[in-house]
Amino acid sequence: MKFRPYRRWLSVLVLVLALAGAGGLLLAKRPSGTPLPLETVRFDGELGRVAEEDLRTAVAGLLEGGLLGVDVGRIRRSVEALPWVAAASVRRVWPDMLRITVEQQQPVARWGGAALMNAEARIFRPRELPAGLPSLAGPPGSADRVLVRYGALRRALAPLGFEVTGVTLDERRAWTVTLADGGRLRLGREDIEARIDRFVRAWPRLSRAQNQRIALVDLRYPNGFALRWQQDGD
Numbered sequence: 001m002k003f004r005p006y007r008r009w010l011s012v013l014v015l016v017l018a019l020a021g022a023g024g025l026l027l028a029k030r031p032s033g034t035p036l037p038l039e040t041v042r043f044d045g046e047l048g049r050v051a052e053e054d055l056r057t058a059v060a061g062l063l064e065g066g067l068l069g070v071d072v073g074r075i076r077r078s079v080e081a082l083p084w085v086a087a088a089s090v091r092r093v094w095p096d097m098l099r100i101t102v103e104q105q106q107p108v109a110r111w112g113g114a115a116l117m118n119a120e121a122r123i124f125r126p127r128e129l130p131a132g133l134p135s136l137a138g139p140p141g142s143a144d145r146v147l148v149r150y151g152a153l154r155r156a157l158a159p160l161g162f163e164v165t166g167v168t169l170d171e172r173r174a175w176t177v178t179l180a181d182g183g184r185l186r187l188g189r190e191d192i193e194a195r196i197d198r199f200v201r202a203w204p205r206l207s208r209a210q211n212q213r214i215a216l217v218d219l220r221y222p223n224g225f226a227l228r229w230q231q232d233g234d
Contacts, residue, residue, distance in 0.1 A: 036067040039096035046104035049084045049126070055100070058082055067092050075100070083126040086118065109136045109150065111143060121147045135178070138169035145169070149192070153177055156196050160203050182230065183214030195219040 041063065043055050058078045063070055072090040079088040079100060087103040105124055107116040110133050115125045117136060121144035138146040150167040157164055157179075166178030175187040187195055199219055212229040219225045 035069075036095060038063055038065075038067050038070060038098055041098045041100065042093075043100050043102060045088075045102040047102060048104055050082065050102055050104055054082055055079060055102070059100070063098070067094075067096060067098070070098065072098075083124045086122075107133060109134045109147065112137050117143060117147060119147075134164065135166040136168070137166075139171055142169055149175065152193075153196065156200060160200060179214065181213050183216065185214075185217045186220060188220035195225070199225060 041056075041059060043052060058081070059075050062075050062078060065071070070092075072092070075098075076088050076090045079085055079090075079102065084105050085102055086105045089101045091099045091101070093099050105116070105118050105122075107124075107130065108119050109117045110129060111117040111123050113135070114129075115123050116129060116133070117123055123143055134150065136143075136146045136150055146167055146169050149169070150164065153167060154164045157177075162183075163180035164177055165180045166176075168176045168178075170176070172189065174189045175192060177185040177187065179185070185199070196219070199217065202225075206227070215228045215230040217225055217227050
């Protein structure tokens with residue numbers, strides 16, 4: 001008689017385990033299929049130069065698995081591979097939508113004649129290049145250095161009324177600056193800041209004496225520079 005309470009608890013335990021096993025079996029045998037099917041893909045954000053057709057092509061074939069099973073990281077990387085896309089975010093929206101938000105590239109210059117550069121010196125290659133951007137060029141791996149130099153030269157020469165429209169770093173690591181009126185400044189490879197400062201300090205005296213446009217300024221001399229003016233018709 002005194003063992004009956006233990007028998008009662010043992011019976012309850014066996015019943016609980018049996019029910020748990022039955023629940024697991026039922027879950028395993030549930031009909032398979034895609035839970036929460038994906039019905040809508042929405043693009044928003046900065047889409048000015050990013051064609052929606054290109055976006056749809058980028059995500060085509062990556063939407064299997066429903067709302068929960070879709071690989072949002074892979075979709076984001078595919079969208080960010082488009083030339084005019086700087087960054088993208090992909091978010092699931094209950095119950096059946098995928099929302100893709102796009103940040104568009106903001107070019108600050110042309111690079112090497114066939115590409116564009118953004119403010120972080122990232123190079124991208126769209127099919128068409130917008131007009132009106134400065135032209136920068138340099139050896140592979142020099143984009144950030146050239147962009148920094150362009151900014152410094154633009155700030156230094158602006159008080160003189162010069163607009164810098166191009167900066168080139170050649171294979172010998174020598175710098176050349178192109179101005180909006182077609183003039184050029186050869187800076188060489190060394191003491192760039194000192195050479196520009198020398199020119200900036202000397203120019204006010206020269207501009208009063210010579211009301212002409214620069215053709216070429218060679219700043220590679222140790223204590224001065226050579227200057228050639230544009231001729232009529234140049």
